[in-house]
Amino acid sequence: MSDIEKLAYELKTSIEHTEEYKEFMRLKKLYDSNEEIKSYKILLAKYEKDSPQYNEVLKEYNSYPLVVNYIKASEDLKALLLEIKAILEK
Numbered sequence: 001m002s003d004i005e006k007l008a009y010e011l012k013t014s015i016e017h018t019e020e021y022k023e024f025m026r027l028k029k030l031y032d033s034n035e036e037i038k039s040y041k042i043l044l045a046k047y048e049k050d051s052p053q054y055n056e057v058l059k060e061y062n063s064y065p066l067v068v069n070y071i072k073a074s075e076d077l078k079a080l081l082l083e084i085k086a087i088l089e090k
Contacts, residue, residue, distance in 0.1 A: 011084070020080045024073040031070045040064070 001009075015021050031037060040061040047054035061067055 015080070015084070018080060020073070020077045024070075024077040027066070027070045027073045031066055034066055036064065037061070037067065 040057060043057045044054060044061065047057065
């Protein structure tokens with residue numbers, strides 16, 4: 001393993017130990033297995049975008065607590081990764 005590969009592996013491991021990553025993965029697992037979210041996705045695919053029905057389902061989906069938390073965790077992880085990217089670009 002080259003020095004760069006070793007450092008990349010260490011960075012990956014460090015990221016996986018952050019609270020942001022752990023929370024995102026926990027919520028992703030819940031999100032992916034949630035039956036109500038699956039139902040929302042089916043309904044959203046059924047309706048034409050920008051139709052009143054689509055917008056109503058989208059509003060419900062976006063206010064569903066697990067979706068709210070999942071999106072927040074995703075944004076937190078993205079912010080961490082962007083911070084790491086900025087450091088690496090220096």
